Amino acid sequence: MASAQKASGSGDIELAGLCKSYDGVTNAVDGVNLKIPDGAYCCFLGPSGCGKTTILRMIAGHEDPTAGEILIGGGNVVGMAPVERRTAMMFQSYALFPHLNVRDNIAFALRVRGQSKAERLRAADEMMEKVRLTEFADRLPAHLSGGQQQRVALARAAITGPRVLLLDEPLSALDEQLRVQMRQELRRMQRELGITFVHVTHTQLEAIALADVVVVMERGRIKQAGAARDVYASPRDRYVAEFLGGQNVLSGKVEKVDGSRLLFAQPDRKSIEIPLPGGSDVGVGDRIDVAVRRDDIELRRPEAASPPAQGPGLPGRVLAIEYQGSFVKVMLDTVPEADFVAYVPERTYFRDPFSIGDVVVASWAFDRARLLA
Numbered sequence: 001m002a003s004a005q006k007a008s009g010s011g012d013i014e015l016a017g018l019c020k021s022y023d024g025v026t027n028a029v030d031g032v033n034l035k036i037p038d039g040a041y042c043c044f045l046g047p048s049g050c051g052k053t054t055i056l057r058m059i060a061g062h063e064d065p066t067a068g069e070i071l072i073g074g075g076n077v078v079g080m081a082p083v084e085r086r087t088a089m090m091f092q093s094y095a096l097f098p099h100l101n102v103r104d105n106i107a108f109a110l111r112v113r114g115q116s117k118a119e120r121l122r123a124a125d126e127m128m129e130k131v132r133l134t135e136f137a138d139r140l141p142a143h144l145s146g147g148q149q150q151r152v153a154l155a156r157a158a159i160t161g162p163r164v165l166l167l168d169e170p171l172s173a174l175d176e177q178l179r180v181q182m183r184q185e186l187r188r189m190q191r192e193l194g195i196t197f198v199h200v201t202h203t204q205l206e207a208i209a210l211a212d213v214v215v216v217m218e219r220g221r222i223k224q225a226g227a228a229r230d231v232y233a234s235p236r237d238r239y240v241a242e243f244l245g246g247q248n249v250l251s252g253k254v255e256k257v258d259g260s261r262l263l264f265a266q267p268d269r270k271s272i273e274i275p276l277p278g279g280s281d282v283g284v285g286d287r288i289d290v291a292v293r294r295d296d297i298e299l300r301r302p303e304a305a306s307p308p309a310q311g312p313g314l315p316g317r318v319l320a321i322e323y324q325g326s327f328v329k330v331m332l333d334t335v336p337e338a339d340f341v342a343y344v345p346e347r348t349y350f351r352d353p354f355s356i357g358d359v360v361v362a363s364w365a366f367d368r369a370r371l372l373a
């Protein structure tokens with residue numbers, strides 16, 4: 001980025017005790033503490049209204065916190081104008097100028113910053129090469145595909161050399177196929193630009209596919225933050241497990257605690273033994289939630305007793321079957337008032353396919369069940 005402004009200065013972000021109340025909405029953001037390393041791809045994930053966009057707007061400087069600090073590169077930016085923060089925001093709608101061609105759209109941000117026309121166009125040409133838009137330089141936005149428009153919006157945000165790029169639901173306007181393609185493109189661009197990306201989404205798969213750091217939110221608070229694989233494979237509690245998906249959650253009462261094992265039972269169901277993590281203070285009579293991944297469930301017919309299923313198991317009736325390509329999704333009535341789903345690999349499934357109404361036994365290896373907080 002020779003003639004675009006150089007992205008120097010660390011883009012690590014720290015949110016400390018961050019709060020935001022609006023008139024009528026107290027605690028839209030409610031005491032958020034988080035560190036995002038420089039050059040990381042961070043995704044905020046959560047249902048509508050959980051405060052994701054408010055956090056993004058506070059980092060950008062479009063909204064002031066009610067309390068708390070926002071540090072970028074170690075300095076508190078609260079009270080600073082957006083341009084002084086060296087952050088840039090890419091909006092859902094892309095907000096491109098319809099009457100300017102691609103090159104001029106990208107160069108526009110530098111005009112506002114007082115650069116000469118020659119400098120601006122040189123920087124725009126460089127940026128277009130980076131985002132593979134050179135061949136579209138003279139086109140108007142209306143004559144571009146959704147994915148190309150998004151690249152223009154990204155280039156326009158990146159040309160000012162921000163240390164942090166903020167993206168509000170950047171893929172939501174695209175169809176499914178394009179969304180997957182642009183996801184890869186975003187990740188590639190983030191690596192190439194080497195700056196911190198903070199991306200807001202309510203799509204689980206988007207967050208875990210893209211992010212180094214996934215932040216799961218509920219009602220203004222962080223429920224869990226960490227590497228995508230940690231958050232998906234080891235959700236801390238029922239909310240995170242259910243929101244990220246891919247897990248079955250069983251609830252019940254503890255019947256017995258024995259060293260590193262625990263026995264619990266759901267109402268009117270057989271007792272199940274699970275591993276008890278060290279340091280846990282769960283006791284007999286406590287209500288607990290337990291997660292077992294959908295792809296860890298093995299399904300058998302009850303009469304197929306030989307060899308016996310390994311580990312704990314629960315009976316159930318098949319409620320629905322959905323072919324998903326590489327696996328088959330089988331829904332059971334194993335858990336009262338909740339979904340219980342097995343992802344069976346396609347090859348295994350079609351050796352002896354089930355029908356709706358079949359009675360099956362769902363089992364899993366003892367150490368694949370996890371006690372939730």
Ligand SMILES: Nc1ncnc2c1ncn2[C@@H]1O[C@H](COP(=O)(O)OP(=O)(O)OP(=O)(O)O)[C@@H](O)[C@H]1O
Nearest residue numbers: 022023025028047048049050051052053054055202
């Ligand atoms: N300008 C505003 N004035 C009043 N209340 C607001 C304002 N902006 C957001 N809120 C409220 O603050 C809460 C958090 O909103 P926010 O937009 O941050 O959520 P979100 O997680 O980004 O949701 P979405 O995915 O729907 O955009 C909501 O209850 C919302 O109604």
